[in-house]
Amino acid sequence: MSLPDFGWLETVLLAGVRIVAFLIVAPPFSHGAFQNRIRVMIGLGLAVAVAPTLSAGSQPLDTGPFIETLVMQVIVGLGLGFLIQLAFAALQSAGGLIDLFGGFQLAQGYDPQSLVDGAQFTRLFEITAIALLFTTDGYQMVIAGITRSFTAIPVSGMPDFSITAQALVQGFSQTFLAAAQIAGPLILVLFLADAGLGLLTRVAPALNAFSLGYPLKILITISFAGVLFVLLPGVVSSVMQSGLSLLGRAG
Template identity: 45%
Template sequence: MNLELPLAELTALLLASVRAAAWLVVSPPFNSRTIPSALKALLSVAIALPVVPTLVGKVPQLDTAEMVVSLAEQVVLGAALGFLTSLLFSAVQAAGNLIDLFGGFSVAFAFDPLDASGSTGNGVFGRFYNVTAITLLFATGAHQLVLRGFTMSYKALPLDGAMSLHNLQHLLTNGLVEMFMAALQIAGPLIAVLFCADIGLGLLSRVAPALNAFALGFPVKILLTLGGAGLAMTMLPQAVSTVVDKAVTAVMQAIGS
């Protein structure tokens, strides 16, 4: 008995899974280290499996050169779409890092016993905002919109399609600007309060040097940061929703849909 394998379907599944795997490695919320690599591999196959019937006719020729080129193209395409999504989602963590910087919490990670090398480079609120944003993504089902935006790339850019580099460059530039603008909008009010507190403490040290305003500034800024960050948390769900919409829109524009 001869066993015949559907080579076209298997090739389409392989190439589609490679694109999905490259996207999962880069794109939030799936790029977290808490998700094992084996699970990401299974998720990539699960994402690619439903779209295989529509990709069978777009499979390249089954020779070594064509397959290597096609695999490289899928890796680049998946990583580019993932990086575009990650760039916009970084606005939330960047807002937390700005709060850490102006509130004096940025040195906390240097004393983190779980990360003695300080390799992460993120302070208290940078991590907190990042974890909260990921939680909101899964709690509200917004991760499904991100996933759907990526799966649309198989329709707009099949296995033999190519992404416009000029369009991608334009989107990355705009995404970088929007990331900084969103980070300033989220953390801006609290940064303004902390800046005014620094000015007030500086004036106090000139008027009454005996009060030692420098030592007084640490607890005052900590109190202001904790209180302001608590109020700013009410803006985070709306900010995450806006970031998701912008990320999905940017991916759709990148694939020309």
């Protein structure tokens, strides 16, 4: 009776820990609709699939180095998942800007499924983006990204934290820029509406134009948001490509 290949088992466990940690943070698998046991099953399945390319010539580790490597895989998985979440946050930020300038910020609430605290458009953009990731097979790109990370950062290797820090800085800047680009046209229209109401108040003070401003801004927001939703599939695709680019750069 042959002995089990402990090197292969350790590789599967280490790869599975990295993938599960990644799925906990990275959208769309970070959504509350995915239970932890589902994430663990997906992570172990992917680990078994990639293990043959990782365990060639690998030797079992001692207890101390194994625990150290295991903790490092958790850190790497969470860090890579955060890069995807950072790119995905551009859509939430864009929705938050629309809520702020459109007057919807007063109806702010917490969504326990997506763990998002925001008003209507913030949560609506989040839900729509997650649905688009599944309908356009964007989730497969996310899975392919984490499986390719084992080429850049082997399970027994150490990541270059300086490159990861640069990717984080670039990710934060891209998030704010992408949010401004997505919500910018609508924000400009709402600003012009406020400016027009201000001029109307100076011309006819008794009209009390600002009391008419709230329904007008809501009408403008809903009308232009409909146009924005038509363009949202392309925006989600661009955001995910940006996140995967950060993922590859960090690796």
